Amino acid sequence: MNLKNNTLKLAVCQLLPIFVFCLLYFSLMGCKALQVLATSQEWSENYTLMAGTTCNDPAMIDGNLETIGETKYLEGASKQSVRGYMVPSEGVVILPESKSINKLVIYSQNLQAFDLFALETNGNWKHVQEVKNMTERQLTLNLRIPVYTSGLKIRVEKTSDDDALRRQNIQKIRGVSMFSGHTKALAKISEIEIYGFVQSPVE
Numbered sequence: 167m168n169l170k171n172n173t174l175k176l177a178v179c180q181l182l183p184i185f186v187f188c189l190l191y192f193s194l195m196g197c198k199a200l201q202v203l204a205t206s207q208e209w210s211e212n213y214t215l216m217a218g219t220t221c222n223d224p225a226m227i228d229g230n231l232e233t234i235g236e237t238k239y240l241e242g243a244s245k246q247s248v249r250g251y252m253v254p255s256e257g258v259v260i261l262p263e264s265k266s267i268n269k270l271v272i273y274s275q276n277l278q279a280f281d282l283f284a285l286e287t288n289g290n291w292k293h294v295q296e297v298k299n300m301t302e303r304q305l306t307l308n309l310r311i312p313v314y315t316s317g318l319k320i321r322v323e324k325t326s327d328d329d330a331l332r333r334q335n336i337q338k339i340r341g342v343s344m345f346s347g348h349t350k351a352l353a354k355i356s357e358i359e360i361y362g363f364v365q366s367p368v369e
Contacts, residue, residue, distance in 0.1 A: 209269070213360040218262030226257055226355045231273055236352040237322050251335065251345045255352050257320040259360065260285070264316040270307045271359040272320070274300070276351065279324035282307070285317030318360065320353070327351035 213219070214227040221227045225235030237255035270282070279298050283291040294313055297305070328351050335347035 207363045210265075210362045210364045213261055213265050213267070213362065214259055214358060216262055220260045221358070222256070222258045223355075226358050227259060229357070231356045234275070234354050234356050236354055237320065239348065239352070251347060252349050254350055255322045257322075257353065257355055257358065258317065259319075259358055260317045261360070262316075264314055265360075266312050266314045266362045267318070267360055268309055268312045268363055269361040270305075270309075270318070271357075271361070272300075272305045272307065273303060273356040273358075274305070275303060275354045275356070276325040276327050277305075277322065277353040277355065278326055279322075280353070281321045281323060283319040283321065284313040284315040285319070286315070291319055312362070318358075320355075320358070322350065322353045325351045325353055 212229070214221075215229055219227060221235070222238050223235035225233040227235075235257070237257040239255045240253045267284075278300050279296075280300075281296050282294045284294050286292050294311075295307070295309060297307060328349070331347075331351045332349045335345060335349060337344045337346070
C-alpha cells in the first residue's frame with residue numbers, strides 16, 4: 167500500500183510542473199486573444215498630408231479639392247519624335263517615411279485608366295495594380311495586396327481629353343500621319359489621398 171502511495175505521489179510531483187506550465191501558457195494565449203478581440207482596424211489619417219511629403223505637382227496633395235494639379239510627361243524621349251509625342255504622363259507622391267498602404271482616393275476631372283506603381287527600397291518601381299475604367303470623378307481604390315512603401319506613382323494610360331488632343335496634334339497628309347504635339351493628355355487631379363490601417367482599442 168505504501169509503495170502505491172509513493173508511486174502516486176511521485177507521479178503527481180512529475181506531472182505538476184507540466185500542469186502549471188500548460189496553465190500559464192493557455193492563460194497567456196487567452197490574454198493575447200482578448201487583446202486582439204479588444205482592438206479594431208480603422209483608417210489612418212491621409213498620409214499625403216504628412217509633413218515632408220512631396221509630389222511632382224504639389225496641388226495634387228495640398229488637401230484642397232479646389233486646386234487642380236497635372237501629371238507630368240515622362241522625360242528622356244525626344245519631344246520632336248513620334249515616340250516622344252506618345253509618352254504617358256505620371257503623378258508621383260513621395261512620403262517622408264515608408265507606410266503600409268491599403269487604399270488610395272483619387273479626385274480627377276478626366277482620368278480614365280492608369281497603372282499604379284510602388285517605390286522599392288532599391289529605387290525601382292514595382293507595378294501594383296491596374297485601373298482600366300474610372301468613370302467617376304472620385305475613385306476609391308482598395309489595394310488587393312497592401313504595399314509597404316514610401317512612394318507611389320500613377321502612370322496615366324487614358325484620359326477623356328485624349329481624343330481631342332490627337333485630333334489637334336495629328337494630321338494626315340497624303341496618307342501619312344504627321345505629329346505636331348503630344349497624343350496623350352495630362353491627367354487633371356484635384357487630390358491624391360493615401361491611407362493605411364491603424365489599430366485602435368475597442369471601448
